[in-house]
Amino acid sequence: MHRFLSHLYLSDMRREFTEKILVILFVLAPFFTWAQHESTETESGAESKREGIKAFIDHHLQDSHYFILTEDAEAGTHYGFPLPVILWDNGLKVFSSSRFHHGETVAEVDGNHYALYHNKIYKTDAEGTIEYDDHHHPVNAKPLDFSITKNVVTMLLVSLLMFLLFRGLANSYKKNNGIPAGVGRFFEPLVVFVRDEIAIPNIGEKNYKKYMSFLLTIFFFIWFLNLLGMTPLGVNVTGNIAVTFGLALITFLITTFTANKNYWGHIFWMPGVPKLMRVVLAPIEVLGMFIKPFSLMIRLYANMTAGHVVLMSIIGLMFLFKNWIGSSLSFGLAFALSILELLVAALQAYIFTMLSALYFGMANEEHHDDH
């Protein structure tokens, strides 16, 4: 029962949080509308700018085959570096994404032509024509894309950072007689926090050890990626559905493969309820098995994406208003939200880890007679 309560509590917390933001926006709304009227004379210019900002945000939220740090859209110049493209299209095709020229040209590899459209690679003819269906979706063949994209590079960077950081912490114990040194002094309490506040209370003293590596890794992995999303590097890894799907899938697999008899008993033949109810409950419980990791996936994705969208929109407003009140208000709001997002970055990592630990705890729960 308390688990459901904690679920409710978390969603309550989020709702409260959203409500607060709405209140802030509502209070500030008159300033914005007033400020917007100021610039009606350049209606069409603002419109195109707005579209530009929207496109920029959309573009930012997606993965990319380039690691672009900044770009000058008017001049058409990009500052960054191309990343390797790896395709499986009747054989492995590896080439640099610079051959797309930021989507402007068609890349020809081994007699095949590939074009970049909305950050996806399609197989095309030599001219790069993309055909659409009724819903404006491309119908061209999509080769399997294993490219080292911006998100992959970011994950590799974070992995390297984590490896160096925590191996350094582990080594500092040997050198320093069991006491952490340097930056490890900050991270060791967090490791202990994950153990004492997340793993042990949710999984139990007996079984928590085998999950520790996963819980620690996922906590710092998500947290660091979330924090990197706050940097001007413009990465959005944890706001990508494929990444959160992968993380949630691992939680699901670990839960399923380490579950004991009691866990399956609670799913397929709920003890302590009438026989008929057990039959009714079984499909619900089976559904619940999948809903739990699904909620993990959506929660992280939605929170990070929403954070990026809101923050970038407010930053974008600065450039739309072009007057000192609106722009400075937007700046203030963006600043406050950035601080909030820093908190959310840690909070989401904590929630993902905590709920994973909760599910592992369910999988390891011992039989109780008091049902």
Added chain:
Amino acid sequence: MEKLIEQFSFGLFFWQIVIFVGLVLLLKKYAWGPILKAVNDREEGIRKALESAESARKEMQNLQADNEKLLKEARAERDAMMKEAREVKDKMVADAKEQAQAEANKIIASAQASIESEKQAAVNDLKNKVAELSIEIAEKVVRQELSAKDKQIKLVEGMLDDVKLN
């Protein structure tokens, strides 16, 4: 939802799984294992140190209690010994007194007895002396009285009168 599925990139998913699982395994070997072990060891060390301090404190307390007990016992023993000694002394004094009394009584009794016998002897001696003197006196008197014949007759007659009267 449709947009989400459209956004889903299998390649990214693939790399994410590979990177993440690799990271978990790598960190497990090179970081989490040693870190958790070090933290555990340290906590164990602290726990042990606290425990041993506690046990040392208890031992100290026990020792102190033992000392206290020993001191108490010694004091009690000393008291008992002193009491005994006092009793012995009292008894000895009493005994001595009693003995002296008895001896004195005995001496007094024997002195009294000897005084009595001396007195008796003195009295007897005196009696004898008195008798001798009486007889001498009587002899002298009688010799004087009986020097004349009439006086002798008178005496005999007087004596005879006494006898008749009796």
